[in-house]
Amino acid sequence: MKHAMIDDLLQKRGLKRTKLRIALLNHFLSAKHALSYLEIKGALGENVDKSTLYRNLTTFEEAGIIHRIDHSGVAKYAFGKGQNDGHHHAHFVCDQCETVYCVEKTGATTINVPKGFKTKVVQMIIRGTCSYC
Numbered sequence: 249m250k251h252a253m254i255d256d257l258l259q260k261r262g263l264k265r266t267k268l269r270i271a272l273l274n275h276f277l278s279a280k281h282a283l284s285y286l287e288i289k290g291a292l293g294e295n296v297d298k299s300t301l302y303r304n305l306t307t308f309e310e311a312g313i314i315h316r317i318d319h320s321g322v323a324k325y326a327f328g329k330g331q332n333d334g335h336h337h338a339h340f341v342c343d344q345c346e347t348v349y350c351v352e353k354t355g356a357t358t359i360n361v362p363k364g365f366k367t368k369v370v371q372m373i374i375r376g377t378c379s380y381c
Contacts, residue, residue, distance in 0.1 A: 344381035
C-alpha cells in the first residue's frame with residue numbers, strides 16, 4: 249500500500265520517482281514526529297549527498313508534501329501540509345527531548361497584525377513535556 253501511495257503522490261505533484269525521493273517519503277510516512285535534517289540524513293545513510301537531500305526537502309516542501317517547522321534555530325520537517333498552505337495546526341515541542349509533534353486538532357486562530365503589515369507564515373508552538381519524557 250505504501251509503495252502505491254508514494255508513486256501516486258509523486259505523480260500527482262509532477263515529480264520524478266527517484267530512489268532518494270522514495271526513501272525520503274518512506275521515512276516521513278513512518279515517522280511519529282517532525283525530523284531535523286541530521287535525523288533524516290542519519291536514517292538515509294552517509295552516502296546521501298547533502299545538497300541533493302536539501303534540494304529534495306525544498307522540492308517536497310514547495311509541492312506541499314512536507315512542511316517545515318522552525319523553532320529554536322533548527323528546522324524540522326513533517327509529512328503533510330503546513331500553515332502556509334492553509335492547513336492550520338499547532339506544533340508541540342518537548343522541553344526535555346526537543347521532539348516536535350504536529351497537533352492536528354487545533355482550530356484556526358485569527359491574528360490581527362498592525363495595519364499595513366502582511367503576514368507570510370504563522371506558526372503556533374506549544375511547549376511542554378511529551379508523554380515519553
